[in-house]
Amino acid sequence: MGASFSSSSQRQIPQNIRLYYFDISARAEAIRLCLYMAGIDFEDVRLQFDEWAVLKKNETELGTQQTGPMGQMPILKFTLDGKEHMLCQSRSILRYVGRLAATRKSSNKKGGDAVPTYPVHDAIASLIVDQALDSLEDTFPGSFRAIMAEKDEAKKQEMIQEVLNKKLPEALRRLDALIVSSNGGPSLTTTAENCETTTTWLPSGVLSIADLSTYAFVDLCLSGFIAWMKEPGAALLNGYPNVMGVHRRVLQDARTKAWNSKVTAAKNKTDEPAS
Ligand SMILES: N[C@@H](CCC(=O)N[C@@H](CS)C(=O)NCC(=O)O)C(=O)O
Structure with missing residues (x-):
């Protein structure tokens, strides 16, 4: 077609x-x-x-x-x-x-309920968004795919440890700093679990598709879908307050909560035994 x-x-x-x-x-x-x-x-x-x-x-x-x-x-x-x-x-x-x-x-x-977009009419803002999307892509899936494809269990475990202890911390450290340089700071520093501080990729503080993508990336790491991330995922990510600040900003949005409830309700309905 x-x-x-x-x-x-x-x-x-x-x-x-x-x-x-x-x-x-x-x-x-x-x-x-x-x-x-x-x-x-x-x-x-x-x-x-x-x-x-x-x-x-x-x-x-x-x-x-x-x-x-x-x-x-x-x-x-x-x-x-x-x-x-x-x-x-x-x-x-x-x-x-x-x-x-x-x-x-x-x-x-301009407020918190603005629809997240791809800001095509602002060359710098769209560049920041593109840079974020490409950097997120580089942060994870390459290593993930290689691990999935590895048949030798010992080798697989070695690769997982290298990703968890070296590759991912290094990529997340860079991603965290990139958020701060993209939005002009200040840098978030607190990682406490009950922390409410949030941030965005764009200096305007308005949500964009880069924030939604960061949210999805963290969500995947925490979801347990990737078995080897399930245990260490939260502790690892908590070391990167700006990445988590973006995730929190999207997660706290009333529309995200409504969407997640809708998805959960649909799943529960599907799981119900047929009467
Ligand atoms: N570059 C593509 C990659 C798509 C991709 O890897 N999709 C996977 C799921 S995440 C898939 O469809 N796997 C099944 C298959 O390849 O048959 C994109 O970003 O959409």
Whole structure:
């Protein structure tokens, strides 16, 4: 399917938006949260790992086109000007929904309830956001993928220890300092559990997709989805108060709380035994 967009795509919210991903935060949560916070309707399609495997198998054996352009999720499908679109790449999708969010009136607010966006009309602000997204990408997934792929258990454990004791602390230290240099400080220093202090990537203090992405990154580390992060994750991350300050800023937002409650309610409903 060719992606031909009219000039109205610059400002038009598409119809029938569907976001496909696994039932985890990782590469989709910032996108989901951005759409939800902007009040843009979308279907949050969560596939189980075995459902995805079936789609992949069908694609190989039957030539179906269900796993997106690159055979990976997240995938965004929508209708615009009567045409169906299917696109991939998490950060591209996040920037796109951040642009859509910017068309919402409430994105102009300065207060805490402004819609988080991708600030395309401010070259420096969008550079700060891009730098944050790319740095977050470099902080984690490379090491994670290599560990997942390692078959030798002893080697795997060695790699995990290296990530936890060396690679991740070093990357987080840099990320923490980058937040401070991006927003102009001051640097947060307290890491106490009951600490309420928050921060953002942008100096304006307004939320952006970089904050949502940082939130999703921390959420993944704390979620227990990555077994080897479950135990040491919280203690490790607590050493980086600005990273945690951004996470806290998003977590404390009433819209994030509403979204998390909605997701939990939907999960509980699915888990209910059929009567
Ligand atoms: N660069 C891509 C990477 C996407 C990716 O690695 N997706 C993984 C899940 S996080 C996936 O779909 N894995 C299943 C597969 O490759 O079959 C992005 O940022 O969207």
